[in-house]
Amino acid sequence: MTTDAPIDGSALPAGDRVSGAEALLCVLEAWGVDHVFICPGSTEAAFLDASHDHPGIRFVLTTHESVAVAMADGHARATGRPAVAYLHANVGLANGIGHLYAAELARSPVLLLTGIKPRPLQNRRGFTTTPHMRDYVRQHVKSEWQVLSAGAVAEDAVRALKVAMAEPPGPTWLGVAQDLLEAEVAPPPSSVDRFRFAARTRPDARVLDEAAALLAGAARPLIVAGAELARVGAVSDVVALAERLGAPAVGEDRRTFERSAYPSQHRCSAGLYSSKRACLQTADVVLLAGARSTVAFEPTSSGGMPPAAQVVHLHPDPHEIGRVEGVDVPLVGDAGLGVRDLFDLLRDHRAHASATRFVADARREHTLLSPRPVEDPPLDCPPIRVSQLMRELAACVDEGTTVVGDATTSGGALLEAMPMRHADAFHTTSSGSLGWGMGAALGLALGNPSRRVLAVVGDGVLQFGIQALWTAAHYRIPATFVVVNNRSYAAVGAALRRYGGPAFREGRTFGVDISGPDLAAVAAGFGLSSARIHELSQVRGVVDGFLRNREPGLIEILTDPQDLGP
Known part of the structure; x- marks a missing residue:
């Protein structure tokens, strides 16, 4: 976290009293907040009015x-x-909860503010009031609180931000009534430095020794590199550990994958973890490094870890360790610090010959399982297969491009195809909350403007998050959306296929067909540059051109509607 200068008081109006809204904005500035993403109503008038005195905070309107x-x-x-x-x-809060779940899983320090109707209306069940506002969010946030007095607005905001940033970070919620924002209060403290602190902790030294000894004795060690490594900037550290152990390193399973945490071009990289990969199931020691516990998609009697393996789980959240299956060595602490400590403890280790063979076997298995058609049709021969499309898109991605994935049934092929060069190479969500990628791409573009952003989304995802196109166009946010348009809810079609009932056998698949809209034309109506592609041969040229343009744009690519994915 960067160190921000204390508030110098220059933003405060004359006199010794400010509005609650003004106090809240001063606190946000002190914490280094430079954007507020807002979908306002009449309740937020005082907050919007006060924003004019805080040009350092950019208000970004969403619809x-x-x-x-x-x-x-x-x-x-x-x-x-x-x-x-x-x-x-309450109505606006309800609309945001799906993507709040995504922020929870990503451990993103998001402060979710909600403007609430004036307190005299709340006990009367006035317009858009709910008696238990905190219940909307409590299962997805680290803390939730409704401000009780005008004088507590700033204090409660400081506390919510402190909790959001404390390790492991995550979203918090603060509800503020309209009358509290409009009331006059004393100015907030001139600095919040005493509320900010480093909170990354090392795992217990004794348990680290146990983990190092277990890894040193492993004949077939396996590292599962999780999103926590990327979040704390420890990708290079886990690469060094994999080299020292001579261990294959895989990304998290698709059901828990959030962001790139291991470079796919590295000699120890072996794709993604899956309990269905026979080679990986022969590992004798597994290190879950900043990875979540396994997440089942359907009921199963078997666990996700190799049956004969001893498991070392390193994670900052103790609730995540042993959440599904027991572990042999639990390492509670920062993933980056823990990996560095293991590396130091293994300073004299030399990789076993069996481990080197295991790396080669795991990489070979990954290559064989990669989705590659036996014989590709010509580039100008529709319909476009998803696996073909993802390889073409991957060719457009360079070191300076961030890919945002929200493509549901195309997501597996996307993960396999995209180069994972560093921690900012790829972001997705394991929440299942469709539409997330539309807004997330814009936030990533604003947060790191030096990088190009390519969002690969499904046609269903676009319809869930289509309002993001207005924000992209209005603020000219340079993100390129590629819409994989199979004209269907392919996940529903795939589920019907797996179910194997008469509906699928007889072609009566209700709930699948969402064909009709010309999505490129819709994007143009919002003010984005757009294109519609029918042939694979067009993909590279069009996508390269949009990425170079550094303007908001949307490319609709029509794919095979029968290609339902897994």
Whole structure:
């Protein structure tokens, strides 16, 4: 986290009293907040009015609450600083909860502010009031609080931001009634430095010794590199550890994957973890380095870890360790610090010959399992297969490009194809909250403007998050959206296929067909540059041109509607 200068008081109006809204904005400035993603209503008038005296905070208007939350998530991922989304009343809060779940899983320090109707209306069940506002969010945030007095607005905001940034970070919620924002209060303290502190902790030294001994004795060690490594800037550290152990390193399973945490071009890289990969199941020691516990998609009697392996789990959240299956060595602490400590403890280790063979076997298995058609049709021969498209898109991605994935059934092929060069190479969500990628791409672009952003989304995802196109066009945010348009909810079609009932056998698949809209034309109506592609041969030239243009744009690519994915 960067160190920000204390408030110098220059932003405060004359006199010794300020509005609650003014006090809140001063606190946000002190914490280094430079964007507020907001979908306002009448309740937020005082906050909007006070924003004119704070030019250092850019207010970004969205036309749907879910977009504001996803933008805050993306911005927090890009900067590592707290990000703020401001929603309106109970109805607006309800619209943002799906993507709040995404921020929770990503451990993004998002402060979710909600403007609440004046207190005299609340006990009367006035317009857009709810008696238990905190219940909307409590299962997705680290803390939730509704401000009780005007004088507590600044204090409660400081506390919410402190908790959001404390390790492991995550979203917090603060509800503020309209009358409290409008009331006069004393100016907030001139600095919040005493509330900010480094909170990354090392795992217990004795347990680290146990883990190092276990890894040193392993014949077939395996590292699962998780999103926590990327979040704390420890990708190079886990690469060094993999080299020292001579261990294959894989990304998290698709069901928990959030961001790139291991370079796919590295000699120890072996794709993604899956309990279905036979080679990986022969590992004798598994190090879950900053990775979540396994997440099941369907009921199963078997666990996710190799059956005979001893498991070392390193994670800052003790609730994540042993959440599904027991572990042999639990390392509670910062993923980056823990990996560095293990590296130091293994300073004299030399990789076993069996480990070197295991790396080669794991990489060979990954290559064989990669989705490659036996014989590709010509580039100008529709319909376009998803696996072909992802390889073409991967060829457009360079060191300076961040890919945002929200493509549901195309997501597996996207993960396999995209180069994962560093921690900012790829972002996605394991929340299942469709539409997240639309707003998250914009937040990532604003948070790291030196990088190009390529968002690969499904046609269903676009319809969930289409309001993001207005924000992209209005603020000219340079993100390129590639819409994989199979004209269907392919996940529903795939589920019907797996179910194997008469509906699928007879072609009566209700709930799948969402064909009809010309999505490129819709994007043009919002003011974006757009294109519609029918042939694979067009992909590289069009995508390269849009990325170089550094303007908001959308490319609709029509793919095979029968290609339903896994």
